[in-house]
Amino acid sequence: MSEDKIANNNKSSNSIDKNEEVMYSKSKQEGQIKSENKISIKKIKQIKSNNIIKIVAISLVGIMCLGVGFSYGKNVGRELPATAKKYRANKVFATVGDVSITGKQLQNRMEPLFYLQGKSKLTDEEISAYEYSMLDYMTTTEMLYLEAKSNDIEVSEDEIEEEYETTMSSISQSFGMAEDEYLKEFDLTEDYIKKDLEKELIAVKYMGKVTDVTEEEAKNYYDKNKDEFFEVRGSHILIKTTDDEGNELSDDEKAKRKEKAQKILKKAKAEEDFAALAKEYSEDTSSTNGGDLGFFKKGDMVESFENAIFSLEDNQIYDEIVETDYGYHIIKKTGEQYASFEDEKEDLISQLSYNKQNTLLDDLEAKYEIEIKE
Missing domain, CATH: 1.10.4030.10 (Porin chaperone SurA, peptide-binding domain)
Known part of the structure; x- marks a missing residue:
């Protein structure tokens, strides 16, 4: 599983440069690490x-x-x-x-x-x-x-x-x-x-x-927790607020870039072709795909981006510019679905096995009163 990703591009023909992916994704260190099936x-x-x-x-x-x-x-x-x-x-x-x-x-x-x-x-x-x-x-x-x-x-x-x-x-x-x-x-x-x-x-x-997890256990979890597998598809146009080295721009330069983003948002809201606008203006590798980011779930995006796109209807553009640490985003939701069990099965089995491992280790540490002396 990728440690940092903005969307699950296995379900899309689109690809996103690894250097760009980090810009939007939340760290998987916040509890979403998945273990390998082969335990050692x-x-x-x-x-x-x-x-x-x-x-x-x-x-x-x-x-x-x-x-x-x-x-x-x-x-x-x-x-x-x-x-x-x-x-x-x-x-x-x-x-x-x-x-x-x-x-x-x-x-x-x-x-x-x-x-x-x-x-x-x-x-x-x-x-x-x-x-x-x-x-x-x-x-x-x-x-x-x-x-x-x-x-x-x-x-x-x-x-x-x-x-x-x-x-x-x-x-x-x-x-x-x-x-x-x-x-x-x-x-x-x-x-x-x-x-x-x-x-x-x-x-x-x-x-x-x-800590073995069967496919049946994974399917039972999937069926009982379907909302966890809801995902949306989105596109965006990014106007960066950082230079090529990732340093934040001056307040004056950021103000100019925000004004530029506002003008692009107006064009998008006026029903100009979003993909064409992304190809022309977006400072992100997804621009070559018309800004398409593929499908992603809650927790895959930084919070401000996620809150915006999950509030939209299909083919709706968010009314405001969304700011992240990397720039100003014009956001459009282009679809939604529940990820299929077959697509999620491998990661789900790993995640459930991880949960069992974690619980087992905690229980045994308490049972055997582990002590490492200073």
Whole structure:
């Protein structure tokens, strides 16, 4: 799903430049993030944080999901890890019910991260952020694993072996090390890694089982909440109030542009061809399509634009200029419909699964009394 979009152009042949889309759309960080159907613990905390604070999750043996990259070669990382920190082996850094996460466990995960940084030295604040994210990931895995075991979830030896081979292949690519080199470098064993992999696989299997959403569930939700899928189609003409770098124009220049927009609105209200006016005057890539923005739902537009267009009848032009942070808009509503279930099914299943995941994590955090110690 696009993070920023003004309209669902899958239902229209029209397309809008990505740089322009951001101008009108509300941030999907306001509760509309959709999770992927394929669940992994690496994404669980990102899902739960709603992308407002991005949680950086590191996989079991230290392969990072973020774009740090290892560009210096294995010898640089081995000889000169610019960042290093020792953790007291028996110190308790977090608890999940009666289970403690110790300094030794945290060390096993942080050292590969420091290695991958190569010459880049992390600040104390960055180290603290990574530690918290790591512990957040570890406690999430642990609580899901404990709940999974209480529900008799198991994985086979073959599944563990396959995951181990995949992990080691990734390590070889990311660290430039063979399996035995990696284990020696970070004082790990094959059994240790396999036990952690088993725990993660069981946790993921449980998460997938209890948060699965069927097509029937999605259809029931669609039928009971039809108004959520009402959408309108609209066109607009934009007169910008920002320069090419996105900086706001002076008050005098804005006043001139507003006057220009008012004149265009008069022409549109006088029943001049709206599409032709958009092609002639609109400072927006949609001008090539006569200002057409396709279909969109409530919540897809900035508030002032949305309030205007949803108040209109079909083929009606809004009586006033609508101002947003990007300029003055002349707005016309050109159609309305309910999005079909088939069009919405994939996103709806993802959204409902996300809701289940969020609820499950909240419930388990309370049940197991998760604590990350300072």
